[in-house]
Amino acid sequence: MRVHAETRPPELGALRHACRFCLLHDLCCPMNLGPCDLEQLQSVVRRSAPLPAGRLLFRAGDRFTAIYALRSGCIKSFSLDAGGHETVHSFHLRGELLGFDAVYPDTHRCNALVLEASSVCVIPYRDVVKLSVDFPSLHGQVLRLMSREFSKQLMCGEGSGGTQRTAAFLLNVYERLSRPGSVEFDFRLPMSREDISNYLGMSPETLSRLLARLQRKRMIAVDRRHIRLLDPSRLKLIAIGVDC
Amino acid sequence: MRVHAETRPPELGALRHACRFCLLHDLCCPMNLGPCDLEQLQSVVRRSAPLPAGRLLFRAGDRFTAIYALRSGCIKSFSLDAGGHETVHSFHLRGELLGFDAVYPDTHRCNALVLEASSVCVIPYRDVVKLSVDFPSLHGQVLRLMSREFSKQLMCGEGSGGTQRTAAFLLNVYERLSRPGSVEFDFRLPMSREDISNYLGMSPETLSRLLARLQRKRMIAVDRRHIRLLDPSRLKLIAIGVDC
DNA sequence: CGGATGCTTGAAGCTGCTCAAGTGAAGTGG
DNA sequence: CCACTTCACTTGAGCAGCTTCAAGCATCCG
Numbered sequence: 252m253r254v255h256a257e258t259r260p261p262e263l264g265a266l267r268h269a270c271r272f273c274l275l276h277d278l279c280c281p282m283n284l285g286p287c288d289l290e291q292l293q294s295v296v297r298r299s300a301p302l303p304a305g306r307l308l309f310r311a312g313d314r315f316t317a318i319y320a321l322r323s324g325c326i327k328s329f330s331l332d333a334g335g336h337e338t339v340h341s342f343h344l345r346g347e348l349l350g351f352d353a354v355y356p357d358t359h360r361c362n363a364l365v366l367e368a369s370s371v372c373v374i375p376y377r378d379v380v381k382l383s384v385d386f387p388s389l390h391g392q393v394l395r396l397m398s399r400e401f402s403k404q405l406m407c408g409e410g411s412g413g414t415q416r417t418a419a420f421l422l423n424v425y426e427r428l429s430r431p432g433s434v435e436f437d438f439r440l441p442m443s444r445e446d447i448s449n450y451l452g453m454s455p456e457t458l459s460r461l462l463a464r465l466q467r468k469r470m471i472a473v474d475r476r477h478i479r480l481l482d483p484s485r486l487k488l489i490a491i492g493v494d495c
Numbered sequence: 496m497r498v499h500a501e502t503r504p505p506e507l508g509a510l511r512h513a514c515r516f517c518l519l520h521d522l523c524c525p526m527n528l529g530p531c532d533l534e535q536l537q538s539v540v541r542r543s544a545p546l547p548a549g550r551l552l553f554r555a556g557d558r559f560t561a562i563y564a565l566r567s568g569c570i571k572s573f574s575l576d577a578g579g580h581e582t583v584h585s586f587h588l589r590g591e592l593l594g595f596d597a598v599y600p601d602t603h604r605c606n607a608l609v610l611e612a613s614s615v616c617v618i619p620y621r622d623v624v625k626l627s628v629d630f631p632s633l634h635g636q637v638l639r640l641m642s643r644e645f646s647k648q649l650m651c652g653e654g655s656g657g658t659q660r661t662a663a664f665l666l667n668v669y670e671r672l673s674r675p676g677s678v679e680f681d682f683r684l685p686m687s688r689e690d691i692s693n694y695l696g697m698s699p700e701t702l703s704r705l706l707a708r709l710q711r712k713r714m715i716a717v718d719r720r721h722i723r724l725l726d727p728s729r730l731k732l733i734a735i736g737v738d739c
Numbered sequence: 740c741g742g743a744t745g746c747t748t749g750a751a752g753c754t755g756c757t758c759a760a761g762t763g764a765a766g767t768g769g
Numbered sequence: 770c771c772a773c774t775t776c777a778c779t780t781g782a783g784c785a786g787c788t789t790c791a792a793g794c795a796t797c798c799g
Contacts, residue, residue: 355642383627394638454788456787
């Protein structure tokens with residue numbers, strides 16, 4: 252059930268090669284390290300077996316042991332209140348980190364559920380701290396990545412109207428999914444309408460209607476989970492609160 | 496206008512004494528440091544002149560230079576969208592830190608406004624990183640404090656109904672303001688109704704009505720900014736989503 | 740093919756918003 | 770010291786947006 256039990260022993264050569272193309276290269280392999288340091292650094296990273304959709308990466312209340320780097324797939328972190336209402340705190344996409352929520356109280360405060368088959372690297376937190384001492388450049392890097400993860404959350408919570416939050420969400424996911432320099436405005440939402448509505452704080456029906464309205468106004472094209480941004484600049488205006 | 500220009504030279508003896516009783520003692524003076532290290536550590540902390548209400552500590556877009564430790568008072572961090580709507584991201588109270596929002600993009604993404612006359616310590620970020628290298632125990636401490644600041648935000652955003660978020664907010668502020676072990680359920684809100692409503696994502700009128708209803712149900716007593724929790728356990732139930 | 744799931748759409752009702760007026764406390768100036 | 774202003778908050782009435790309940794479709798899977 253737990254991921255840690257499924258980790259493979261690191262095959263250093265293959266691993267180093269894999270890391271070279273990882274989006275988290277900057278975390279694992281800061282530029283100014285020698286090849287020897289690099290090996291030591293990568294020796295702490297365990298690549299987990301592929302996680303199928305529906306798997307729980309960790310639960311609220313679990314002891315904090317590691318940071319997870321998402322190589323591919325999508326994971327949501329969420330919590331449930333006593334009334335059964337689910338609040339989605341964040342969606343984690345390819346190239347992003349999760350687990351930082353537990354650094355302070357030493358215990359995870361939310362659950363992490365795999366939405367799309369994912370592959371993650373497990374980075375024991377103990378080692379992160381230990382290595383930060385040996386490699387000072389890593390220290391600032393960890394702080395930056397942690398800050399980035401948290402500030403990601405601030406983006407979509409803003410906005411009074413549902414339309415504003417929805418537009419902000421679509422743009423946010425698009426930016427995080429698209430390769431830099433891409434000219435395509437197509438992408439596939441890796442999460443269900445219900446997950447999105449729980450994230451945005453509205454009912455799934457309302458979200459469905461808002462998407463339909465944006466489509467009627469020729470700003471997006473929706474086909475199930477496939478989204479195409481037809482008028483990104485006007486969407487941007489809506490997202491920042493200009494009513495048009 | 497900027498705070499940095501007003502900092503006083505550190506008077507080491509007095510400062511050390513002041514720090515001994517500071518709520519952020521754990522950040523500035525980790526237990527296992529010798530007196531010599533301690534002096535070096537404290538030498539980077541500048542205590543600013545008292546900040547009057549209405550003063551901006553920093554603005555969105557400002558270059559990131561320092562972390563601020565709030566010794567007393569109250570500061571809100573907020574941003575404005577193009578439609579003029581204000582979103583309050585966080586209230587910072589005595590003993591808390593602010594400025595972490597800017598670690599990653601190296602630029603503040605929100606404004607920080609003093610709500611109640613405050614006294615802050617300015618901790619240049621450069622020094623935080625530098626000292627973390629010399630004092631490994633400080634490294635984990637900084638990460639923990641950063642995590643604590645961010646996880647604070649998660650507390651009140653949850654909850655579908657306005658009543659739930661309001662109850663959670665009152666309990667949250669109470670816990671952060673009351674001395675540990677206190678048996679008093681009185682406290683004074685340091686911020687206006689409008690600030691609270693912007694934080695909770697509702698109109699000031701709605702907040703006013705929700706507070707009035709909680710008072711009618713004998714769960715709180717409200718007198719302007721003075722709040723007394725009459726039935727904390729029932730409030731807690733509401734806050735976690737049990738409708739009663 | 741049948742069932743399940745996830746999404747959309749419709750209608751009715753409620754929550755929360757807007758606009759507007761009223762109240763009370765604190766500060767201002769004569 | 771007291772009218773006057775101002776500001777923050779409260780309260781009321783009407784309206785818009787969102788939710789809930791319910792039904793209808795399309796897609797996926799056995």
